Amino acid sequence: xxxxxxxLAGVGGQGTILASNILxxxxxxxxxxxxKSEILGMAQRGGTVESHVRWGEKVYSPLVEEGEVDFxxxxxxxxxxxxxxxxxxxxxxxxNRYQIPPPAVNLGKAKYPKEKEIESLLKATxxxxxxxxxxxTAQDLGNPAVAGVVxxxxxxxQVGGSTEIWQKVVERLVPVKFQELNRKAxxxxxxxxxxxxx
Amino acid sequence: xxxxMTGNEAIAYGAYMNGVRVGSAYPGTPSTEILESFAGYPxxxxxxxxxxxxxxxVGIGAAYAGTRAMVAMKHVGVNVAADSLFYVVYTGLKGGxxxxxxxxxxxxxxxxxxxxxxxxxxAKLPMLEPSDSEEAKQFVGLALEMSEKFDTPVMLRxxxxxxxxxxxxxxxxxxxxxxxxxxxxxxRNIQKYVMVPANARLRHPLIEARLKKLAEYxxxxxxxxxxxxxDTLGIIAAGAAYQYAREVFPxxxxxxxxxxxxxxxxxIRKFAAGVEKILVVEELDPFFEEQIRLMGIEVRGKDVFPxxxxxxxxxxxxxxxxxxxxxxxxxxxxxxxxxxxPDILPIRPPMLCPGCGHRGLxxxxxxxxxxxxxxxGCYALGAAPPLSAVHTxxxxxxxxxxxxxxxxxxxxxxIVAVIGDSTFFHAGIHPLINTLYNGSSVTTIITDNSITAMxxxxxxxxxxxxxxxxxxxxxxxxxxxxxxxxxxxxTCDPYDLDNLSQVLEDHLASEQPSVIIAKRSCVLYTREKxxxxxxxxxxxxxxxxxxxxxxxxxxxxxxYVRIDPLLCNGCGLCIQVCPVGAxxxx
Numbered sequence: 001x002x003x004x005x006x007x008l009a010g011v012g013g014q015g016t017i018l019a020s021n022i023l024x025x026x027x028x029x030x031x032x033x034x035x036k037s038e039i040l041g042m043a044q045r046g047g048t049v050e051s052h053v054r055w056g057e058k059v060y061s062p063l064v065e066e067g068e069v070d071f072x073x074x075x076x077x078x079x080x081x082x083x084x085x086x087x088x089x090x091x092x093x094x095x096n097r098y099q100i101p102p103p104a105v106n107l108g109k110a111k112y113p114k115e116k117e118i119e120s121l122l123k124a125t126x127x128x129x130x131x132x133x134x135x136x137t138a139q140d141l142g143n144p145a146v147a148g149v150v151x152x153x154x155x156x157x158q159v160g161g162s163t164e165i166w167q168k169v170v171e172r173l174v175p176v177k178f179q180e181l182n183r184k185a186x187x188x189x190x191x192x193x194x195x196x197x198x
Numbered sequence: 199x200x201x202x203m204t205g206n207e208a209i210a211y212g213a214y215m216n217g218v219r220v221g222s223a224y225p226g227t228p229s230t231e232i233l234e235s236f237a238g239y240p241x242x243x244x245x246x247x248x249x250x251x252x253x254x255x256v257g258i259g260a261a262y263a264g265t266r267a268m269v270a271m272k273h274v275g276v277n278v279a280a281d282s283l284f285y286v287v288y289t290g291l292k293g294g295x296x297x298x299x300x301x302x303x304x305x306x307x308x309x310x311x312x313x314x315x316x317x318x319x320x321a322k323l324p325m326l327e328p329s330d331s332e333e334a335k336q337f338v339g340l341a342l343e344m345s346e347k348f349d350t351p352v353m354l355r356x357x358x359x360x361x362x363x364x365x366x367x368x369x370x371x372x373x374x375x376x377x378x379x380x381x382x383x384x385x386r387n388i389q390k391y392v393m394v395p396a397n398a399r400l401r402h403p404l405i406e407a408r409l410k411k412l413a414e415y416x417x418x419x420x421x422x423x424x425x426x427x428x429d430t431l432g433i434i435a436a437g438a439a440y441q442y443a444r445e446v447f448p449x450x451x452x453x454x455x456x457x458x459x460x461x462x463x464x465x466i467r468k469f470a471a472g473v474e475k476i477l478v479v480e481e482l483d484p485f486f487e488e489q490i491r492l493m494g495i496e497v498r499g500k501d502v503f504p505x506x507x508x509x510x511x512x513x514x515x516x517x518x519x520x521x522x523x524x525x526x527x528x529x530x531x532x533x534x535x536x537x538x539x540p541d542i543l544p545i546r547p548p549m550l551c552p553g554c555g556h557r558g559l560x561x562x563x564x565x566x567x568x569x570x571x572x573x574x575g576c577y578a579l580g581a582a583p584p585l586s587a588v589h590t591x592x593x594x595x596x597x598x599x600x601x602x603x604x605x606x607x608x609x610x611x612x613i614v615a616v617i618g619d620s621t622f623f624h625a626g627i628h629p630l631i632n633t634l635y636n637g638s639s640v641t642t643i644i645t646d647n648s649i650t651a652m653x654x655x656x657x658x659x660x661x662x663x664x665x666x667x668x669x670x671x672x673x674x675x676x677x678x679x680x681x682x683x684x685x686x687x688x689t690c691d692p693y694d695l696d697n698l699s700q701v702l703e704d705h706l707a708s709e710q711p712s713v714i715i716a717k718r719s720c721v722l723y724t725r726e727k728x729x730x731x732x733x734x735x736x737x738x739x740x741x742x743x744x745x746x747x748x749x750x751x752x753x754x755x756x757x758y759v760r761i762d763p764l765l766c767n768g769c770g771l772c773i774q775v776c777p778v779g780a781x782x783x784x
Contacts, residue, residue, distance in 0.1 A: 035330070035364065037359055040356075060444040102545065110646060
């Protein structure tokens with residue numbers, strides 16, 4: 001049985017936790033043992049959110065090790081960049097083309113890194129970096145909050161497993177009135193990769 | 199059926215399934231979700247107490263009455279509850295009582311990283327430590343059973359990486375047995391429950407004898423187990439550290455301890471006899487290591503690992519490779535090829551939210567050049583630049599007493615204490631009484647956002663709503679302070695900077711002790727928003743005054759400041775501070 005190690009990185013309020021909950025449930029449905037760990041203490045106050053999700057036949061540690069990440073899901077460019085040391089040659093990075101400047105940048109005391117700089121940082125270890133305009137896709141669907149589910153749609157095409165299972169778990173974990181919206185967001189994510197892989 | 203649960207949810211589920219009927223807690227990361235989750239089950243009473251000591255006394259009362267009870271708190275909460283912890287160990291109880299301590303190695307959200315396993319030894323009671331969610335559920339049941347069997351409270355230790363990690367838990371279709379319909383009578387037993395010296399002296403020998411019995415019991419408990427493997431290395435571990443060590447040393451022989459105090463000495467000796475060398479893998483203090491060394495058994499432990507911070511599989515690999523316990527290659531292959539936080543990535547510290555009422559208060563305090571004795575809550579973020587307006591922060595309720603002490607020591611500076619509403623109910627009332635009783639001119643500012651915000655918006659005695667969403671009588675802060683005897687009290691809106699500034703100057707000039715209630719609901723809780731203002735780039739002189747508010751929607755552009763309307767809450771503080779009137783609302 002294969003094992004999968006995921007890291008989801010973003011900023012508080014981006015839906016990173018919902019996405020990691022969905023990912024953990026999908027793993028369970030696909031027959032894996034699953035563990036998940038997140039640090040979110042001050043996340044609601046604009047801090048970083050990191051979530052580790054692991055699927056495998058037997059999973060001990062809830063934390064992914066350095067050099068072991070199979071998939072890094074970056075909800076925000078800068079936050080994705082911080083995980084370069086956890087990547088390996090076979091890693092795939094799926095990254096939302098979206099910037100939330102941290103305070104030092106707002107105050108003009110630091111520069112937000114360029115897209116190219118983040119890409120080369122990640123490419124130093126990871127084999128593949130997939131850029132996705134998930135926020136724009138979500139806004140087009142009428143709600144920026146579903147950007148995370150767009151990213152999950154992209155991820156699902158890379159990870160594999162029955163689309164029905166992914167779709168079912170997404171719908172189960174979101175509020176009933178947003179089910180249709182999230183279903184569309186997931187579908188958009190699945191189409192993004194097949195046509196717009198950069 | 200299996201369900202994915204966090205450690206905290208599993209503890210709550212375990213409590214429910216094992217017949218716990220009363221739960222009490224004060225919110226504190228990483229323990230908060232235990233009671234939130236427990237409160238949702240049928241036929242249980244769950245409450246937010248004003249602080250952890252009250253919560254523990256409530257749990258003790260329920261257990262005295264013969265009902266199973268659970269109290270939960272973060273590690274530093276046990277310090278607050280410690281007085282009650284020590285007496286209930288002496289009295290024992292009738293119904294099972296489990297006390298959950300959620301420790302925070304690495305201080306993800308705490309002021310220290312104390313290792314609460316020490317409390318088990320200090321207060322002389324048994325402690326269990328689960329290593330995943332399934333164990334968390336089961337260990338609650340075991341704790342309650344032990345509690346009743348040995349007439350003692352039992353502590354259950356979690357850490358952030360258990361509380362906030364998720365793994366599958368076996369759930370049953372059936373709920374627990376329903377509560378008995380006939381109410382029992384309270385069983386009176388003065389000698390057992392009245393801890394005057396004469397009675398307490400009779401209890402102490404029983405406590406020592408009980409510990410010996412518990413140590414014997416620990417030898418037979420299936421949660422303490424030897425997991426056979428390669429006999430060249432034996433590893434002793436518990437909790438989250440066990441999982442990390444298992445990941446790094448899949449072949450080793452393990453002694454997995456589910457009960458972390460008292461230790462099973464015979465089992466440890468048997469384990470030691472079967473392996474060439476022993477490594478103790480534990481976070482923070484050498485709690486196992488010291489006890490095992492006292493048994494005369496040679497182990498390695500804190501000569502390999504630090505006493506500071508969390509362990510991770512990575513760190514275990516690194517330290518054991520350095521100590522020659524792990525092949526060098528096995529480490530190097532895993533180590534990063536790149537710097538984990540290169541300079542080009544600016545850090546992202548947490549900050550006060552857009553629209554936060556605390557921001558207006560700290561702006562006014564900074565402008566008034568006062569020394570601010572702060573407290574625990576979101577408003578500790580007032581210490582971060584660019585506001586930099588909080589000068590101490592130690593523990594819950596410390597602000598008011600520290601300010602009084604500074605004033606009695608005598609300084610030239612103007613000083614204030616700043617404490618949040620929930621923190622004030624927790625530990626601020628007594629020091630406030632002290633300022634009045636012992637006569638200092640300190641101004642105490644209660645920064646009232648009408649919720650326990652930092653831990654994720656829990657209700658408190660001032661909100662009029664209980665944990666189980668019942669309407670209740672709200673304690674009125676102003677009436678409470680007036681009732682203590684304060685005469686100079688003002689309530690004002692921290693969004694109105696000029697008014698708050700005037701009120702502050704008036705209070706600072708006054709000789710009598712006084713209270714300002716700066717009242718503005720947490721916008722993250724109310725979700726209220728106003729129209730975002732705009733900056734006229736022609737009028738903006740790029741002076742940076744608005745940026746000194748430290749508000750994330752204010753963005754530095756080339757030669758002017760812009761407001762991100764998606765992030766902006768529309769509080770209007772920037773309109774008030776702009777010296778040239780460049781910021782306006784349409």
